[in-house]
Amino acid sequence: MAVLAPFLVLFVFILGIHKVEPTQDTLDSLDASFCHGGLEVNYPELDIDKCLIIPKDLKLREKISTVWEAPQVYFSGAQKEKMYVLVMVDPDAPSRIKQTSAYWRHWLVVNIKGNALKKGKLQGTALTEYHPPTPPQKTGFHRYQFILFEQPPHTPVSLADQERSSRGKWDFQAFITKFGLGEPVASLQFLTQNFKD
Structure with missing residues:
Protein backbone atom coordinates (compact mmCIF):
# COMPACT_ATOMS: atom_id res chain seq x y z
CA MET A 1 0.00 0.00 0.00
CA ALA A 2 2.86 2.36 0.83
CA VAL A 3 4.25 1.75 -2.66
CA LEU A 4 0.95 2.89 -4.24
CA ALA A 5 0.81 6.14 -2.27
CA PRO A 6 3.29 8.11 -4.44
CA PHE A 7 1.43 7.01 -7.58
CA LEU A 8 -1.90 8.08 -6.09
CA VAL A 9 -0.44 11.48 -5.15
CA LEU A 10 0.96 11.87 -8.68
CA PHE A 11 -2.40 10.83 -10.21
CA VAL A 12 -4.31 13.35 -8.05
CA PHE A 13 -1.78 16.05 -8.93
CA ILE A 14 -2.19 15.39 -12.66
CA LEU A 15 -5.97 15.46 -12.36
CA GLY A 16 -5.79 18.66 -10.35
CA ILE A 17 -3.87 20.60 -12.99
CA HIS A 18 -5.77 19.20 -15.96
CA LYS A 19 -7.85 21.99 -17.45
CA VAL A 20 -11.07 21.26 -19.32
CA GLU A 21 -11.07 23.26 -22.54
CA PRO A 22 -14.40 24.87 -23.39
CA THR A 23 -16.40 22.96 -25.96
CA GLN A 24 -19.71 23.86 -27.53
CA ASP A 25 -21.36 22.37 -24.43
CA THR A 26 -19.14 24.10 -21.85
CA LEU A 27 -19.48 27.73 -20.77
CA ASP A 28 -16.38 29.81 -20.27
CA SER A 29 -15.93 31.29 -16.79
CA LEU A 30 -17.18 34.77 -17.78
CA ASP A 31 -20.44 33.40 -19.23
CA ALA A 32 -20.91 31.05 -16.27
CA SER A 33 -20.43 33.85 -13.73
CA PHE A 34 -23.17 36.05 -15.21
CA CYS A 35 -25.96 34.19 -13.42
CA HIS A 36 -26.79 35.16 -9.87
CA GLY A 37 -29.70 35.81 -7.53
CA GLY A 38 -31.90 32.77 -8.12
CA LEU A 39 -33.87 33.84 -11.21
CA GLU A 40 -35.63 30.96 -13.01
CA VAL A 41 -36.89 30.93 -16.59
CA ASN A 42 -39.09 28.01 -17.61
CA TYR A 43 -40.05 27.01 -21.14
CA PRO A 44 -42.37 24.01 -21.78
CA GLU A 45 -39.54 21.44 -21.97
CA LEU A 46 -36.67 23.44 -20.54
CA ASP A 47 -36.21 24.85 -17.03
CA ILE A 48 -33.29 27.25 -16.74
CA ASP A 49 -31.98 28.15 -13.28
CA LYS A 50 -28.28 28.56 -14.11
CA CYS A 51 -26.17 29.74 -17.03
CA LEU A 52 -26.11 27.12 -19.76
CA ILE A 53 -25.83 26.33 -23.44
CA ILE A 54 -29.06 25.11 -25.03
CA PRO A 55 -28.32 21.58 -26.25
CA LYS A 56 -28.88 20.75 -29.90
CA ASP A 57 -30.56 17.43 -29.11
CA LEU A 58 -34.32 17.12 -28.67
CA LYS A 59 -34.69 20.06 -31.08
CA LEU A 60 -34.59 22.47 -28.13
CA ARG A 61 -32.85 25.20 -30.16
CA GLU A 62 -35.56 25.01 -32.78
CA LYS A 63 -38.37 24.98 -30.23
CA ILE A 64 -37.02 27.96 -28.30
CA SER A 65 -36.80 29.96 -31.55
CA THR A 66 -39.92 28.90 -33.44
CA VAL A 67 -42.42 27.11 -31.19
CA TRP A 68 -42.42 28.29 -27.60
CA GLU A 69 -43.95 31.55 -26.45
CA ALA A 70 -42.75 33.68 -23.53
CA PRO A 71 -41.42 31.63 -20.63
CA GLN A 72 -42.60 31.68 -17.05
CA VAL A 73 -40.26 33.69 -14.87
CA TYR A 74 -39.83 32.96 -11.15
CA PHE A 75 -37.92 34.91 -8.56
CA SER A 76 -38.24 33.41 -5.10
CA GLY A 77 -36.41 36.40 -3.62
CA ALA A 78 -39.09 38.87 -4.77
CA GLN A 79 -40.50 41.03 -2.00
CA LYS A 80 -44.29 41.11 -2.08
CA GLU A 81 -44.67 44.87 -1.70
CA LYS A 82 -42.05 45.80 -4.32
CA MET A 83 -42.19 46.24 -8.09
CA TYR A 84 -39.68 44.89 -10.59
CA VAL A 85 -38.43 45.42 -14.13
CA LEU A 86 -37.50 42.43 -16.32
CA VAL A 87 -35.33 42.85 -19.38
CA MET A 88 -34.36 40.20 -21.94
CA VAL A 89 -31.59 41.22 -24.33
CA ASP A 90 -29.16 39.80 -26.86
CA PRO A 91 -25.82 41.62 -26.47
CA ASP A 92 -24.44 39.67 -29.46
CA ALA A 93 -26.52 41.08 -32.32
CA PRO A 94 -25.86 40.37 -35.09
CA SER A 95 -22.95 38.18 -33.84
CA ARG A 96 -20.69 37.91 -30.83
CA ILE A 97 -17.74 39.06 -32.94
CA LYS A 98 -19.63 41.99 -34.50
CA GLN A 99 -22.05 43.45 -31.93
CA THR A 100 -23.18 46.41 -34.02
CA SER A 101 -26.89 46.00 -33.18
CA ALA A 102 -26.42 45.30 -29.47
CA TYR A 103 -28.33 45.46 -27.26
CA TRP A 104 -31.22 43.78 -29.08
CA ARG A 105 -34.27 44.10 -26.83
CA HIS A 106 -36.31 40.88 -26.81
CA TRP A 107 -38.60 41.63 -23.90
CA LEU A 108 -39.21 44.44 -21.44
CA VAL A 109 -41.79 44.24 -18.65
CA VAL A 110 -42.17 46.91 -15.96
CA ASN A 111 -44.38 47.35 -12.88
CA ILE A 112 -44.09 43.63 -12.11
CA LYS A 113 -45.72 42.85 -8.78
CA GLY A 114 -43.39 41.07 -6.37
CA ASN A 115 -46.06 38.78 -4.93
CA ALA A 116 -46.92 37.51 -8.45
CA LEU A 117 -43.26 37.15 -9.45
CA LYS A 118 -42.72 34.78 -6.50
CA LYS A 119 -45.37 32.53 -8.11
CA GLY A 120 -44.00 32.71 -11.64
CA LYS A 121 -46.48 35.25 -12.96
CA LEU A 122 -45.43 38.45 -14.66
CA GLN A 123 -48.23 40.77 -13.65
CA GLY A 124 -46.93 43.99 -15.10
CA THR A 125 -46.82 46.15 -18.23
CA ALA A 126 -45.01 44.89 -21.33
CA LEU A 127 -43.24 47.82 -22.96
CA THR A 128 -41.71 45.40 -25.48
CA GLU A 129 -43.59 42.18 -26.22
CA TYR A 130 -41.64 38.93 -26.03
CA HIS A 131 -39.69 37.97 -29.14
CA PRO A 132 -38.02 34.54 -29.09
CA PRO A 133 -34.29 34.03 -29.55
CA THR A 134 -33.63 33.94 -33.30
CA ASP A 161 -40.38 57.10 -29.14
CA GLN A 162 -37.05 56.30 -30.78
CA GLU A 163 -36.59 53.25 -28.51
CA ARG A 164 -40.08 51.98 -29.32
CA SER A 165 -39.44 52.22 -33.05
CA SER A 166 -36.57 49.71 -33.01
CA ARG A 167 -35.46 46.83 -30.81
CA GLY A 168 -31.85 46.96 -32.01
CA LYS A 169 -29.00 49.22 -30.90
CA TRP A 170 -30.76 49.84 -27.60
CA ASP A 171 -28.69 51.88 -25.14
CA PHE A 172 -29.37 49.56 -22.23
CA GLN A 173 -26.98 51.35 -19.85
CA ALA A 174 -28.66 54.70 -20.52
CA PHE A 175 -32.03 53.10 -19.75
CA ILE A 176 -30.72 51.75 -16.41
CA THR A 177 -29.28 55.15 -15.50
CA LYS A 178 -32.33 57.15 -16.60
CA PHE A 179 -34.68 55.28 -14.28
CA GLY A 180 -32.22 54.71 -11.42
CA LEU A 181 -32.48 50.93 -11.63
CA GLY A 182 -29.02 50.36 -10.16
CA GLU A 183 -27.57 46.86 -9.96
CA PRO A 184 -29.72 43.89 -10.97
CA VAL A 185 -31.17 41.82 -8.14
CA ALA A 186 -30.87 38.70 -10.31
CA SER A 187 -29.68 37.68 -13.76
CA LEU A 188 -29.69 34.58 -15.90
CA GLN A 189 -28.51 33.75 -19.40
CA PHE A 190 -28.42 30.94 -21.88
CA LEU A 191 -26.45 30.57 -25.08
CA THR A 192 -27.87 29.21 -28.29
CA GLN A 193 -27.23 29.39 -31.98
CA ASN A 194 -29.36 29.06 -35.09
CA PHE A 195 -30.93 25.60 -35.01
CA LYS A 196 -29.93 24.98 -38.65
CA ASP A 197 -26.21 25.44 -37.92
Whole structure:
Protein backbone atom coordinates (compact mmCIF):
# COMPACT_ATOMS: atom_id res chain seq x y z
CA MET A 1 0.00 0.00 0.00
CA ALA A 2 2.86 2.36 0.83
CA VAL A 3 4.25 1.75 -2.66
CA LEU A 4 0.95 2.89 -4.24
CA ALA A 5 0.81 6.14 -2.27
CA PRO A 6 3.29 8.11 -4.44
CA PHE A 7 1.43 7.01 -7.58
CA LEU A 8 -1.90 8.08 -6.09
CA VAL A 9 -0.44 11.48 -5.15
CA LEU A 10 0.96 11.87 -8.68
CA PHE A 11 -2.40 10.83 -10.21
CA VAL A 12 -4.31 13.35 -8.05
CA PHE A 13 -1.78 16.05 -8.93
CA ILE A 14 -2.19 15.39 -12.66
CA LEU A 15 -5.97 15.46 -12.36
CA GLY A 16 -5.79 18.66 -10.35
CA ILE A 17 -3.87 20.60 -12.99
CA HIS A 18 -5.77 19.20 -15.96
CA LYS A 19 -7.85 21.99 -17.45
CA VAL A 20 -11.07 21.26 -19.32
CA GLU A 21 -11.07 23.26 -22.54
CA PRO A 22 -14.40 24.87 -23.39
CA THR A 23 -16.40 22.96 -25.96
CA GLN A 24 -19.71 23.86 -27.53
CA ASP A 25 -21.36 22.37 -24.43
CA THR A 26 -19.14 24.10 -21.85
CA LEU A 27 -19.48 27.73 -20.77
CA ASP A 28 -16.38 29.81 -20.27
CA SER A 29 -15.93 31.29 -16.79
CA LEU A 30 -17.18 34.77 -17.78
CA ASP A 31 -20.44 33.40 -19.23
CA ALA A 32 -20.91 31.05 -16.27
CA SER A 33 -20.43 33.85 -13.73
CA PHE A 34 -23.17 36.05 -15.21
CA CYS A 35 -25.96 34.19 -13.42
CA HIS A 36 -26.79 35.16 -9.87
CA GLY A 37 -29.70 35.81 -7.53
CA GLY A 38 -31.90 32.77 -8.12
CA LEU A 39 -33.87 33.84 -11.21
CA GLU A 40 -35.63 30.96 -13.01
CA VAL A 41 -36.89 30.93 -16.59
CA ASN A 42 -39.09 28.01 -17.61
CA TYR A 43 -40.05 27.01 -21.14
CA PRO A 44 -42.37 24.01 -21.78
CA GLU A 45 -39.54 21.44 -21.97
CA LEU A 46 -36.67 23.44 -20.54
CA ASP A 47 -36.21 24.85 -17.03
CA ILE A 48 -33.29 27.25 -16.74
CA ASP A 49 -31.98 28.15 -13.28
CA LYS A 50 -28.28 28.56 -14.11
CA CYS A 51 -26.17 29.74 -17.03
CA LEU A 52 -26.11 27.12 -19.76
CA ILE A 53 -25.83 26.33 -23.44
CA ILE A 54 -29.06 25.11 -25.03
CA PRO A 55 -28.32 21.58 -26.25
CA LYS A 56 -28.88 20.75 -29.90
CA ASP A 57 -30.56 17.43 -29.11
CA LEU A 58 -34.32 17.12 -28.67
CA LYS A 59 -34.69 20.06 -31.08
CA LEU A 60 -34.59 22.47 -28.13
CA ARG A 61 -32.85 25.20 -30.16
CA GLU A 62 -35.56 25.01 -32.78
CA LYS A 63 -38.37 24.98 -30.23
CA ILE A 64 -37.02 27.96 -28.30
CA SER A 65 -36.80 29.96 -31.55
CA THR A 66 -39.92 28.90 -33.44
CA VAL A 67 -42.42 27.11 -31.19
CA TRP A 68 -42.42 28.29 -27.60
CA GLU A 69 -43.95 31.55 -26.45
CA ALA A 70 -42.75 33.68 -23.53
CA PRO A 71 -41.42 31.63 -20.63
CA GLN A 72 -42.60 31.68 -17.05
CA VAL A 73 -40.26 33.69 -14.87
CA TYR A 74 -39.83 32.96 -11.15
CA PHE A 75 -37.92 34.91 -8.56
CA SER A 76 -38.24 33.41 -5.10
CA GLY A 77 -36.41 36.40 -3.62
CA ALA A 78 -39.09 38.87 -4.77
CA GLN A 79 -40.50 41.03 -2.00
CA LYS A 80 -44.29 41.11 -2.08
CA GLU A 81 -44.67 44.87 -1.70
CA LYS A 82 -42.05 45.80 -4.32
CA MET A 83 -42.19 46.24 -8.09
CA TYR A 84 -39.68 44.89 -10.59
CA VAL A 85 -38.43 45.42 -14.13
CA LEU A 86 -37.50 42.43 -16.32
CA VAL A 87 -35.33 42.85 -19.38
CA MET A 88 -34.36 40.20 -21.94
CA VAL A 89 -31.59 41.22 -24.33
CA ASP A 90 -29.16 39.80 -26.86
CA PRO A 91 -25.82 41.62 -26.47
CA ASP A 92 -24.44 39.67 -29.46
CA ALA A 93 -26.52 41.08 -32.32
CA PRO A 94 -25.86 40.37 -35.09
CA SER A 95 -22.95 38.18 -33.84
CA ARG A 96 -20.69 37.91 -30.83
CA ILE A 97 -17.74 39.06 -32.94
CA LYS A 98 -19.63 41.99 -34.50
CA GLN A 99 -22.05 43.45 -31.93
CA THR A 100 -23.18 46.41 -34.02
CA SER A 101 -26.89 46.00 -33.18
CA ALA A 102 -26.42 45.30 -29.47
CA TYR A 103 -28.33 45.46 -27.26
CA TRP A 104 -31.22 43.78 -29.08
CA ARG A 105 -34.27 44.10 -26.83
CA HIS A 106 -36.31 40.88 -26.81
CA TRP A 107 -38.60 41.63 -23.90
CA LEU A 108 -39.21 44.44 -21.44
CA VAL A 109 -41.79 44.24 -18.65
CA VAL A 110 -42.17 46.91 -15.96
CA ASN A 111 -44.38 47.35 -12.88
CA ILE A 112 -44.09 43.63 -12.11
CA LYS A 113 -45.72 42.85 -8.78
CA GLY A 114 -43.39 41.07 -6.37
CA ASN A 115 -46.06 38.78 -4.93
CA ALA A 116 -46.92 37.51 -8.45
CA LEU A 117 -43.26 37.15 -9.45
CA LYS A 118 -42.72 34.78 -6.50
CA LYS A 119 -45.37 32.53 -8.11
CA GLY A 120 -44.00 32.71 -11.64
CA LYS A 121 -46.48 35.25 -12.96
CA LEU A 122 -45.43 38.45 -14.66
CA GLN A 123 -48.23 40.77 -13.65
CA GLY A 124 -46.93 43.99 -15.10
CA THR A 125 -46.82 46.15 -18.23
CA ALA A 126 -45.01 44.89 -21.33
CA LEU A 127 -43.24 47.82 -22.96
CA THR A 128 -41.71 45.40 -25.48
CA GLU A 129 -43.59 42.18 -26.22
CA TYR A 130 -41.64 38.93 -26.03
CA HIS A 131 -39.69 37.97 -29.14
CA PRO A 132 -38.02 34.54 -29.09
CA PRO A 133 -34.29 34.03 -29.55
CA THR A 134 -33.63 33.94 -33.30
CA PRO A 135 -29.88 34.09 -33.90
CA PRO A 136 -29.09 34.42 -37.63
CA GLN A 137 -27.46 31.48 -39.36
CA LYS A 138 -23.67 31.19 -39.24
CA THR A 139 -23.29 33.82 -36.48
CA GLY A 140 -22.29 31.36 -33.75
CA PHE A 141 -23.60 31.41 -30.22
CA HIS A 142 -25.58 34.35 -28.88
CA ARG A 143 -26.14 35.15 -25.21
CA TYR A 144 -29.76 35.70 -24.22
CA GLN A 145 -29.81 37.53 -20.92
CA PHE A 146 -32.67 37.93 -18.47
CA ILE A 147 -31.97 40.75 -16.04
CA LEU A 148 -34.24 41.64 -13.13
CA PHE A 149 -34.17 45.03 -11.41
CA GLU A 150 -36.05 46.37 -8.44
CA GLN A 151 -38.14 49.27 -9.71
CA PRO A 152 -37.75 52.39 -7.58
CA PRO A 153 -41.01 53.37 -5.83
CA HIS A 154 -43.22 55.87 -7.66
CA THR A 155 -40.97 55.76 -10.72
CA PRO A 156 -42.82 55.31 -14.00
CA VAL A 157 -40.56 53.44 -16.45
CA SER A 158 -41.10 53.96 -20.17
CA LEU A 159 -39.42 53.89 -23.57
CA ALA A 160 -38.78 56.97 -25.67
CA ASP A 161 -40.38 57.10 -29.14
CA GLN A 162 -37.05 56.30 -30.78
CA GLU A 163 -36.59 53.25 -28.51
CA ARG A 164 -40.08 51.98 -29.32
CA SER A 165 -39.44 52.22 -33.05
CA SER A 166 -36.57 49.71 -33.01
CA ARG A 167 -35.46 46.83 -30.81
CA GLY A 168 -31.85 46.96 -32.01
CA LYS A 169 -29.00 49.22 -30.90
CA TRP A 170 -30.76 49.84 -27.60
CA ASP A 171 -28.69 51.88 -25.14
CA PHE A 172 -29.37 49.56 -22.23
CA GLN A 173 -26.98 51.35 -19.85
CA ALA A 174 -28.66 54.70 -20.52
CA PHE A 175 -32.03 53.10 -19.75
CA ILE A 176 -30.72 51.75 -16.41
CA THR A 177 -29.28 55.15 -15.50
CA LYS A 178 -32.33 57.15 -16.60
CA PHE A 179 -34.68 55.28 -14.28
CA GLY A 180 -32.22 54.71 -11.42
CA LEU A 181 -32.48 50.93 -11.63
CA GLY A 182 -29.02 50.36 -10.16
CA GLU A 183 -27.57 46.86 -9.96
CA PRO A 184 -29.72 43.89 -10.97
CA VAL A 185 -31.17 41.82 -8.14
CA ALA A 186 -30.87 38.70 -10.31
CA SER A 187 -29.68 37.68 -13.76
CA LEU A 188 -29.69 34.58 -15.90
CA GLN A 189 -28.51 33.75 -19.40
CA PHE A 190 -28.42 30.94 -21.88
CA LEU A 191 -26.45 30.57 -25.08
CA THR A 192 -27.87 29.21 -28.29
CA GLN A 193 -27.23 29.39 -31.98
CA ASN A 194 -29.36 29.06 -35.09
CA PHE A 195 -30.93 25.60 -35.01
CA LYS A 196 -29.93 24.98 -38.65
CA ASP A 197 -26.21 25.44 -37.92
